[in-house]
Structures are given as C-alpha cells and as structure tokens.
Amino acid sequence: MLLKAKNLKTSAGGKKIVIINEDDLHNFGTRIPTRLKISYKGKTITAIPNVTKTLVEKGYIGLYEEVSTSLKVRDGEEIDVNLAPFPESLSYIKKKLKGKKLEYEEFYKIVKDVVEGNLTEAEITAFVVGLHAFGLDLNEAASLSMAMVETGEKLEINKKIVLDKHSVSYDTPVIIRENGMIRIVKIGEFVDQIIEKSKNVTELPNKSQYCKIEGNYEVLAFDEDLNVDFRKLTGVYRHPSPEKLIRIYLIGNRYVDATECHSVFRLKDGKLETIPTREIKVGDYLAVPRKFIENSKIDEINLIEELLKLPAEETKDIYITGLSKNPLIRKYLSVNQRVYDLTPVNLLRKIKVSLPKDKIKLKIKRGKPINAFIKVNKEFVRLLGYYVAEGFINENGISIDFGSHEKDLIRDVKRCVRDVFGIDATQTFPHKTAVHVCIYNRLLAFIFEKIFKTGKAAEEKRIPDLIFNISPSLQLEFLRAYFRGDGYFRRGYEATAVSVSKELINQLTFLLSNLGISFSISRKPPSISVWKDYVSNTREAFYLYTQANRLLEKQSNTAAYLNFVPIKESNLHLITHNPLIKGWKIRRAIKSQEYVTFSKLCEILQNHIQIEEATEDEKKIIENLKKIAKGDIAFLPVKKIEEIPSTSKYVYDLCVENYENFVGGNGPLFLHNSIGGGIGDKTSMLLVPIIASLGYTIPKTSSRAITSPAGTADKVETIMPVNLTLEEMKKVLEKTNGCLVWGGALHLAPADDIFIKAEYPLEIDPLLFPSIMAKKKAVGATHLVIDIPTGRGAKVKTIGDAQILAKDFITLGSMLKIKVNAAITYGEQPIGYSIGAGLEAKEALEILMRKKIVEDQIDKVTSIAGILLEMVGKKNGKELAMKILESGKAEKKFREIIEAQGGNPNIKPEDIPIGRYTYDFVAEEDGFVIWMDNGGFASLARAAGSPIFKGAGVLLYKKVGDAVKKGEKVFTIYAESEGKLEDALKVLREESIIGIGKKRKMLIERIEDSQIAKKRFILER
Structure with missing residues (x-):
C-alpha cells in the first residue's frame, strides 16, 4: 500500500513508531498489527504502528523523527507500507523463554534482527527477560558474544594492542525480627521463601540469585562500637553449593558450616577483622554475642x-x-x-x-x-517450659511426664494450668516411679500445636517464638522450668539437659546467649545395643550444659569463656608497664595470665590507667580495649576445623544495611555478609597514557553513565571530544598508541547498546559476559584484564563472588581465544576525592601533573597497570608503572591523546568548569570516618546534576579512616543551578551516606591463568 508521508516533527524517545489511520489499517485485514514494513527509495525499516481516527487522515502515515530521519523522506512523498512478516528469530526467542538453550546460529539470527531493526522493543525485551529468567551458560555466553561481534564492525590495526582492563549452609540458624517479632529460622528456608515469593529476583553468574528484601525484616548485627542491635535486612543471596563446606567448632561446640570464602570475625591485634573461613586456624578467637537486646513485645x-x-x-x-x-x-x-x-x-x-x-x-x-485471653506471666511461661521439656500431645489432649518424686513440679504444673487456662489437670500413674499430668482438652492441645508451635513429640520440640519476645526475667523463668523438667543440676553450678530435637537445642543456645549465659553442647550419635532377649535402638541426642547459678537464682562464683577477654589478642599485654598501669599486682597478673574478665578489664581501664603516660599508639590500644569492655561481643577460641560434604543445593547469605555482619550458626556467632565499577574511579584516564607511553597500543572504548554519576566517556568529554568514528579512532591510535572514546559512537557490537536500553528499566544484567567480551573481541583483543571492584557499595559484594565471576570470565575468554586475567579491587568507598564528570576529570589531570597525591587511585591504577606489564613479560610491573607516572611521561602522553582527539593539549585543571552553586557538609562532632556509602554518594552526585551537567558532583575532603574535627568540612556538593543543589540537599537529608571506618589497599587479589606469551590486552572498566 502506498501512503503519503506526514512528518510529525517530534521524537518518539528513540523508538521507531508510526501513526496510521484506522481505515487504512483495515485494508491490511487486521486490527492489531505488531509491525509494519516501510520502504522508501530502496531503504526498508520495521516500525511499530499506533492507530488513530483523527490525528492522521486516510491515505497518510505519520512518521516520528526516528523514522523520517532514517528514511530521509519529506512530507507528501509516497512510501510503501506493508505488514511486516514475523522474523524467524522470534521462534528462537520463544525457545529461550521456555528455558531451552540456544546455539550460535540461533543467537546470530536474533542479534542480526535486533541490529537491523526487524524486532520490536517488546520482542527485544522478551529476549532479555528470557536470558534473565533462564540464564546463559558459558557456551551460550560465548555464542552470543560472537554473534554480537559478527553483526557489527571490527577494529583492524596492525599493532600489538593492550586494552584496559561466601555463604553458609541451609540449616544455619539465624535470628530474624519481622514486623517487630523475633524468631529463629533456618537461613536456607528463610531465603528460599523470600526468593520464591518475590518478583524481584536478580540472576547472577553461575546460577546464583539475589533478591531485594521488600518486607520489614531485621537481623542482629554489631556496629563500630561493638554494640549489638537489630539492623535492616536489605537483600538475600543464594548460590549453588560447592561439594564441600568448612565446619568451624568453637569451644563449647558452637559451630557454623560455610563455604571457604565466607568470612567470620576474628579478634587480632586488638581489633575485629573479617577473615575467610579457609584462613582460620585452631586457637583463633572469633566474635560471638554475649548479650542481645530486650524485645518485650508480648504481655x-x-x-x-x-x-x-x-x-x-x-x-x-x-x-x-x-x-x-x-x-x-x-x-x-x-x-x-x-x-x-x-x-x-x-x-x-x-x-x-x-x-x-x-x-x-x-x-x-x-x-x-x-x-480466650492469656496473660503472659510466670505461670504461663513455666507451663510452656515444662511442656517443652517433658510434654507430648495425643488424641485426648496434653500430657507432661514427671518422676513420682517430683511432687513440687507436679503441683506447680497443675496450678499453672488452672491459673492460665481456667481448667483442671489430673494425674495418672503408668508405673510406681512415674506420673503423667494430663490435661484432657483437645482444644488446648490444638493451640499448643498450631499457635504456640511447641511440637507434638520429642523429636519435634521447639521453643515458641513468643518466648523470644518477652522480658529477660520471664525468659529465665521459662528456662528454669525447662531445666527442672528435663535436666538436672550438678553440684550447684552446672545445669544439663538432653533432647533429640536439634532445633530445640539451637533455640536454647540462642536464648541462653540472649541472657549472657555461657553454655556448651555435645552430641551422642545413634546406636544399636544387642541384648540377650531384645535389640535396643538409641536415637541421636544432643546434650546442653550451662551455668546453673542464674537458673537457681544464685550469685555466680564461676567464670566461663564467654566472660573472658584474651589478653594477647586484645593487645592488653602491650600496655602493662609502669607508669601507664598503676599497681604492680595488676601488671603482674596481666603478664602471667591468658585471660581477664570483662568486669576486670573495665576496672583496669577505669581505675588503673594513667592516660597521660600513654603514647599515641597506646592511646589507640586503650580506645579499642574500651570498645571491647563496653561492647556486646565476646570472643571464643576455635576448637576444631573440618571439611564436611554439603547436603543442600544452595548456600546462603544476607545483606544488612550499612553493616557487614549478622548473627547465625549452631550456637550464635557473627558471620560476614556477602551483597559494577567504583564510584569516583578514574583508572582508565590514568591507565591509558601509562601503557601507551611504553609503546603499547591501548584503544579504550568507554560507556556513558547509566546509573553512576559519570561514565568514563562523560569524564573524558570534559577534556576532549569522545564521539569519534572508527576511522578517526584508528588515526588517533596510529599517532599516539592510545585513545579514550565513547563506544556508542562506534558500530562495535551494536546490539549491546540496544540490549542495555531493555535491561536498564528492568534493573537486570543478564548480558554481563557477552556485553564485555563482544566489544573486546570486536577490537581484536587477545588478552583481557577484568577489574572487579568488590565490597559494600560495589555491584560485586564479596571476594568469593568476585572469584567466581573472575573464573567464569577466564573460562569464557578461553572459548573466545582471549587470555583473561582479573584484578579484584576494593570498592567499598569512592575512589579518590571527586565524584562527577568534571570533578573527576580535574582530579585525573592533577594526578597526571603530580599536583595531587591520591593514594587509593594511584595504588589501584599502578596495580592494574603492573599486572598488564607483567603479562607482556615486564618485571616489577607496578614499580614501572609508578615510575612512568612520577616521571611525567604519562602526562605527556595524555596531552598527545587530547590533541589527537581534537582537544586542547595545554588544558589545565582549573580550565575544567565546575558548578558555582555549592553546599559544605561539616562534621557535627570530632571522630573518624569509618564508612562511606557508594550508592548514597552516587545518588547525591546524580541529584546535583551529574553527568548531564558536567560541573556537578561531590568533592571529598575526608576518606575512610581519616580523623575529622567538629565544624571541619567533610565534603562539598557542586551544582550548576539552585534547583539541582536543592535536589541534592533533599537526598542528603533523606539518606545516611557517611559513618566511621578504616582504610584498605585497593588491590585485593590478582587472578591469572598461565604465563602470557602474546601481547594484546584488555582492561574492562
């Protein structure tokens, strides 16, 4: 059908859309067309039709700018309009949506139709969602990468090229507070339920999954002062379980099963440090809670x-x-x-x-x-304690067993039943040494089972969740009844109980910890005994031993590990000299002992320290000791470490807002939570001239910001043009060996930019591997270095996840004949002191000119450059990179690149315009910066206008570990208008983005596969 063009002279937001009159549409014999094929002078595109009765008259077709510009058609000219056939690639998209794997040819046809505009936006999104829902194995990732390469242009240049750049087992108990109510759950059961009910699950590499928490969940975690409290749970992870896990036993037989990369907290040199389980040794002291918080919610x-x-x-x-x-x-x-x-x-x-x-x-x-209304009082919780200890449910009601000599307990149970529920209990005598207290009431049995959830028989026994939500005095009352019913007291200082329910024993340990009572656990395996007349089968049983003094309401005359502070590990031994500590008896006691009690440590710090005699280092030790003495954390030594087989499909982790720990384990201890580039990262701007100045060619194609305050292309654009064609890029490379250009202006793997538009609103990234690898393959790279920023605030949260990602990149690289190394770097705070396009470009130039020393940024770029240089056979790569930077050669090369790309080679840092509207954030009190929220600072800079307004952003004056004084500037917000500054201040008021922490080196680990022979590299940023 021939229709006349009517240019609408307005944009459709990048979409190819046309408007057709309803009468003309009926001539096609359809009411709901999915696409139209529009041809003009030999050029054909596929467009999405919208139908109208009045906007476009019959015989005309309305063209948005995206269509009219592509066809170069003028008003009134006739164009050929037909229904577009369904492309073959749609059948392959449907195949992926059914969870089936695709081959290279199928991927190629999909990508080709994407690039040629034969698929609608909805169909492209369906493909991306299919990849997200069912994932890509490495074979598929390699096929898709090659398909993306083959449907675009390739960089061909005759030069050697250097291009830039943990979890616990299912059964691990954790404490959850949901809508204010505390309960103990298995982490696997909890995470599985969250993921299976959520529609917000992100598929990660290696079939791992992340789910953002939508409900009001909290977990116990400690802060920088070692105080334990409930903190907001923001997300959960589950990863395919390895075949083996590591089980760590502490004294008293608390234990946790975790992957070798998962971290726990160790006391060393007076501080808590995170350490992967694989590095833990027998004798290390790990953090455990010595008291929780009161949650008296139920009365x-x-x-x-x-x-x-x-x-x-x-x-x-x-x-x-x-x-x-x-x-x-x-x-x-x-x-x-x-x-x-x-x-x-x-x-x-x-x-x-x-x-x-x-x-x-x-x-x-x-x-x-x-x-119908039950008062939560001593009688009620004692009755629950007796039942959990010795009760069971049958078809007639509830029975609680006692020995015939336990007359006081029998009377107490009957009194509790009458006072709490208003009914009478009776007694039966199965034999002369036993008494059953029977409550013949099927409704009460139903309530115990369904509402209190106490369990019907011994192996099902558990503590009702309500017990964790009452006052400490009532919790003690419950425990006293339990131990009187099921346990026994030995010599007045030890209480012992036994149960075949592992869940019950775990709950008891959490309850004891909540009250600051020490305990130990042992396990008796199942056994078979053969006697003359019968065979006896004994089930697995768990024994719990704890201090009896508080249960018997006596003063404590005993000490336990939970009440001890190790002298060496806490650094207390380093300050035991005269005149810093007064009293020779105190000094001698500290020197001769391994431990000191928390109460004694408080006394020493309060009454025996002469602080004026302390050096600066000793003052820091004393400050750390005060945190330990006043905090809610104890330290137990590792007793045994063993490797065990994994019994579950997944391993699990939790993300805690602003904190990197949570309480879990069989007998509570603190675990590290596991939950992409770095904010403020200027690595590419520094790395390119360093490598290029040594004679290697390094064409850097970069992206603009999608969710960050500034992409590399946004930063570089404040100094020089970045919208180069492929031919212009080649000329720059031939002249200078390096370039920094926007990849969107090139036709390298063009499908990637189309896929990103579909991924962005969905907040998914199923094409992570193909997106990176296709563009590097398209420029002819044979070697690739992946920079993986890792930590809180980075896309990759844990070293374990980063290692998995690195290994997958290495394997995929070998499939594509690209040699891959990875650099896992710290990403827990902004890199350098600037955030935002202009500010970051200015700082990069200052670093190259040696006007500014930015330690973390320099450490990172020289570390990565060092890896690249060592891969081409250079020795001491990091030192060589540092020399190039310090000598001024990198600055000289950078200015050559600026000139070759059409910029001013004489540009100075002060020539880069910065927003004139500012706000200074000052410290309200003295202290130290201990944490900086990357996401918060990114939101702040974007609210100020970056990257659209190049002069907007945030300039930092302090980093993690730095001291600040009251009234001192911590950072400044820059904006180019009053309105954008007010937007940023609104974010600042609503978000907490800065706290207190410590400084770390940037390079965590280098991952390499084998010795490098060829000399073509990539660093992905």
Whole structure:
C-alpha cells in the first residue's frame, strides 16, 4: 500500500513508531498489527504502528523523527507500507523463554534482527527477560558474544594492542525480627521463601540469585562500637553449593558450616577483622554475642485473634462462649448455638465485634471451655517450659511426664494450668516411679500445636517464638522450668539437659546467649545395643550444659569463656608497664595470665590507667580495649576445623544495611555478609597514557553513565571530544598508541547498546559476559584484564563472588581465544576525592601533573597497570608503572591523546568548569570516618546534576579512616543551578551516606591463568 508521508516533527524517545489511520489499517485485514514494513527509495525499516481516527487522515502515515530521519523522506512523498512478516528469530526467542538453550546460529539470527531493526522493543525485551529468567551458560555466553561481534564492525590495526582492563549452609540458624517479632529460622528456608515469593529476583553468574528484601525484616548485627542491635535486612543471596563446606567448632561446640570464602570475625591485634573461613586456624578467637537486646513485645495473647490467622478449615469446630447475646452475632446463630451459647470462631472472619475479655471463653463441642485471653506471666511461661521439656500431645489432649518424686513440679504444673487456662489437670500413674499430668482438652492441645508451635513429640520440640519476645526475667523463668523438667543440676553450678530435637537445642543456645549465659553442647550419635532377649535402638541426642547459678537464682562464683577477654589478642599485654598501669599486682597478673574478665578489664581501664603516660599508639590500644569492655561481643577460641560434604543445593547469605555482619550458626556467632565499577574511579584516564607511553597500543572504548554519576566517556568529554568514528579512532591510535572514546559512537557490537536500553528499566544484567567480551573481541583483543571492584557499595559484594565471576570470565575468554586475567579491587568507598564528570576529570589531570597525591587511585591504577606489564613479560610491573607516572611521561602522553582527539593539549585543571552553586557538609562532632556509602554518594552526585551537567558532583575532603574535627568540612556538593543543589540537599537529608571506618589497599587479589606469551590486552572498566 502506498501512503503519503506526514512528518510529525517530534521524537518518539528513540523508538521507531508510526501513526496510521484506522481505515487504512483495515485494508491490511487486521486490527492489531505488531509491525509494519516501510520502504522508501530502496531503504526498508520495521516500525511499530499506533492507530488513530483523527490525528492522521486516510491515505497518510505519520512518521516520528526516528523514522523520517532514517528514511530521509519529506512530507507528501509516497512510501510503501506493508505488514511486516514475523522474523524467524522470534521462534528462537520463544525457545529461550521456555528455558531451552540456544546455539550460535540461533543467537546470530536474533542479534542480526535486533541490529537491523526487524524486532520490536517488546520482542527485544522478551529476549532479555528470557536470558534473565533462564540464564546463559558459558557456551551460550560465548555464542552470543560472537554473534554480537559478527553483526557489527571490527577494529583492524596492525599493532600489538593492550586494552584496559561466601555463604553458609541451609540449616544455619539465624535470628530474624519481622514486623517487630523475633524468631529463629533456618537461613536456607528463610531465603528460599523470600526468593520464591518475590518478583524481584536478580540472576547472577553461575546460577546464583539475589533478591531485594521488600518486607520489614531485621537481623542482629554489631556496629563500630561493638554494640549489638537489630539492623535492616536489605537483600538475600543464594548460590549453588560447592561439594564441600568448612565446619568451624568453637569451644563449647558452637559451630557454623560455610563455604571457604565466607568470612567470620576474628579478634587480632586488638581489633575485629573479617577473615575467610579457609584462613582460620585452631586457637583463633572469633566474635560471638554475649548479650542481645530486650524485645518485650508480648504481655497478653488473644487466642481468638491467633485462631483467625489459621485456615478456616482448621478452626471450623471451635466456638466462643459468652458472645451469643450480642445482637450483631445472634442473628447468624442457629437455635442450638443460641441455646448452648456457641459462637463459631469463623463467624468473626465476617463480622467485627468487640470482645469482652472477662466474659468469653473458647471451647469445642463436648470439651471444657478455656480462657480466650492469656496473660503472659510466670505461670504461663513455666507451663510452656515444662511442656517443652517433658510434654507430648495425643488424641485426648496434653500430657507432661514427671518422676513420682517430683511432687513440687507436679503441683506447680497443675496450678499453672488452672491459673492460665481456667481448667483442671489430673494425674495418672503408668508405673510406681512415674506420673503423667494430663490435661484432657483437645482444644488446648490444638493451640499448643498450631499457635504456640511447641511440637507434638520429642523429636519435634521447639521453643515458641513468643518466648523470644518477652522480658529477660520471664525468659529465665521459662528456662528454669525447662531445666527442672528435663535436666538436672550438678553440684550447684552446672545445669544439663538432653533432647533429640536439634532445633530445640539451637533455640536454647540462642536464648541462653540472649541472657549472657555461657553454655556448651555435645552430641551422642545413634546406636544399636544387642541384648540377650531384645535389640535396643538409641536415637541421636544432643546434650546442653550451662551455668546453673542464674537458673537457681544464685550469685555466680564461676567464670566461663564467654566472660573472658584474651589478653594477647586484645593487645592488653602491650600496655602493662609502669607508669601507664598503676599497681604492680595488676601488671603482674596481666603478664602471667591468658585471660581477664570483662568486669576486670573495665576496672583496669577505669581505675588503673594513667592516660597521660600513654603514647599515641597506646592511646589507640586503650580506645579499642574500651570498645571491647563496653561492647556486646565476646570472643571464643576455635576448637576444631573440618571439611564436611554439603547436603543442600544452595548456600546462603544476607545483606544488612550499612553493616557487614549478622548473627547465625549452631550456637550464635557473627558471620560476614556477602551483597559494577567504583564510584569516583578514574583508572582508565590514568591507565591509558601509562601503557601507551611504553609503546603499547591501548584503544579504550568507554560507556556513558547509566546509573553512576559519570561514565568514563562523560569524564573524558570534559577534556576532549569522545564521539569519534572508527576511522578517526584508528588515526588517533596510529599517532599516539592510545585513545579514550565513547563506544556508542562506534558500530562495535551494536546490539549491546540496544540490549542495555531493555535491561536498564528492568534493573537486570543478564548480558554481563557477552556485553564485555563482544566489544573486546570486536577490537581484536587477545588478552583481557577484568577489574572487579568488590565490597559494600560495589555491584560485586564479596571476594568469593568476585572469584567466581573472575573464573567464569577466564573460562569464557578461553572459548573466545582471549587470555583473561582479573584484578579484584576494593570498592567499598569512592575512589579518590571527586565524584562527577568534571570533578573527576580535574582530579585525573592533577594526578597526571603530580599536583595531587591520591593514594587509593594511584595504588589501584599502578596495580592494574603492573599486572598488564607483567603479562607482556615486564618485571616489577607496578614499580614501572609508578615510575612512568612520577616521571611525567604519562602526562605527556595524555596531552598527545587530547590533541589527537581534537582537544586542547595545554588544558589545565582549573580550565575544567565546575558548578558555582555549592553546599559544605561539616562534621557535627570530632571522630573518624569509618564508612562511606557508594550508592548514597552516587545518588547525591546524580541529584546535583551529574553527568548531564558536567560541573556537578561531590568533592571529598575526608576518606575512610581519616580523623575529622567538629565544624571541619567533610565534603562539598557542586551544582550548576539552585534547583539541582536543592535536589541534592533533599537526598542528603533523606539518606545516611557517611559513618566511621578504616582504610584498605585497593588491590585485593590478582587472578591469572598461565604465563602470557602474546601481547594484546584488555582492561574492562
């Protein structure tokens, strides 16, 4: 069909869209076309049609700028419009959406249609979502990478090229607070439920998954002052489990099962440090909580309210007495229900009425009524303690077993039942040494099982969640009843209990820790004993030993590891000299002992230190000791380390907002949470001239910012043009050996930019590997160095994840005949002191001119440059890179590149314009910077206008570990308008972006595969 063009003279936001009259559309015999093929003078494109009755008259077709510009058609000219056939590649997209693997030819046809505009935006998005949902194995990643290379241009140049750049097992118990209520859960069960219910799951390399937390969940974590509190849980991870895990036993047999890369916290040199489990040694002291926080949330239980939370089918035979005279209720009741005063509980699912606490009770037919409102008092928690210790549920109700000599306990149970539930318990005597206290009430048994969730039999026993949400005094009352019922007290100082329920023993250890009571655990394996007349099978059992003094309400005359501070590991021994510590007896005791109690440490610090006699180093030791003495953390030595087989499909991790730890393990201890480039990173701008000045060719193609404050192309553009064609890029390389250009202006793997537009609004990145590898293959690289910033605030959160990523890149590289190394670098704070396009470019130029020493940025770029140089056979690569930087050769080469790309080679840092609207953030008190939130600073710089406004951003004056004084400037916000400055200040008011921490070196680890022979490299930034 021939239609006349009508140019709409407006943009469709980058989309190829046309508008067609409804009458013309009917001539195609369809009402809902997915695409139209539009041809003009030999050029054809596929466009998405929108239908109108009035905007475009019959016989015309409205063209947005994206279409009219592409076709170069003028108003009124005739163009050929037809229905576009469905491309073959759609069948392959559908195949991927069904979770099936694709071959190279199938990927190639998809990518070719993407580049040629034969697929609609919805179809491209469907392909990206299919990749996200079902992932890419490395064979598919290699095929897709090559397809992206073959559908674009390639850089061909006759030069040697150097181009730039942990988890725990399913059964690990963790403490969760959800909507204010504490419970102990298996981390695997918790994470699996979160991921399976969420629609916000991100697929990571190697079939790992991350899910952002949407509910109100918190976990226990410690802060910089070693105080334990509940902190917001922001995300969860699960990774395919390795075949083997490491089990770490502490004294008392607390243990955790973790991957070798997962970290725990060790006390060393007076400070807590994170350490991978594979590096832990017997005798190391690991952090454990010595007390938690009080969560007295429950003082009364409304059983009716709790019953209504259960499925209606389970509560259909339960009734309320004392409510039938209510006129709102009465009209719904049968005659018998009115006569016998029985209101179905399920009726309250439909009708809302007030409940008179003192008049109503609960019952089932032919059962005695029980109180509907339960006071959470000593009698109630003792009854729960007795039941958890020796109770069970059968078809008639509840029984609790005692020895016939335990008359006081028998009387107490019967009294508790009467006072709490308003019914009587009876006794039976199965034999002369045993007594069953029987509560013949099936409704109460149902409540114990379904609401209190105590378990029906010994192997199912668990502590009700409500016990973790009551006062410490009531928790102690529960424990006393439990140990009196199930355990025994030995010589007045040790209490012992035994259970076949591992979950119960774990819960008891958490409860004891919450009260600051030390404990130890042992396990008796199952056994078979053969006697003359029968065979005896003994189940696996767990023994719990703890201090009896508090359970017996006595003063403690004993000490336990939980109350000890190791003298050497805490650095206390380094200050035991005269006159710093007064009193020769104190000094001699410290020197002759391995431990000191927390209370004694407090006394020493308060009464025996003469601080004026301390050196600066000793003052730091004393400050750390004060944190230890006042904090909520204890330190237990590692008793044993063993390798065990993994029994679950996944291993798991948690992300805690602003903190990198959580409480978990069989017997609680602190675990490190695991949760991309660095903010403020100017590595490429420095690396290119360093390498190029040594005679190697390094064509750097960079991106613009998508979510960061500035991409490399945005920064470089403040100094020189970056929109070069492929031919212009070649000329720059031939002249200078290096270049810094925007990859979007080239036609290298063009499908990548199209895929990014589909990925960005969905916040997914399923094409991570092909996106990087295709562009490097397209420029002819044979060697590649991947920079993987790692840590809080970076896309890759843990070294373990970074190592997995690095290994996958190395394997994929070998498939594409590219030799890959990886540099895992720290990414937990902004790199350098500037954030934002102009500010970062200015700082890079100052570093090259040796006007400014930026230690972390220089450390990083020389480390990565050193790896590159050593890969081409140079020795002492980092030292060589540093010499090039310090000698001025790198600056000279950078200015050559500026001139070759059309910029001013004489540019000075002060020539780069910076926003004139500013705000200084000053410290409110003296202290140290301990953490900086990369995401927060990125949001701040973007709100100020970066990268659109090149002069916008943030200039830092302090970094992690630096001291600050009250009133001193910490950072300055720059904006190019008052409105953008106010936007940034709004972010600053709403987000917490800076705290206190310590400085680290930039390079974590270098990963290499084998000795390098050829000399073509890539560093990916």
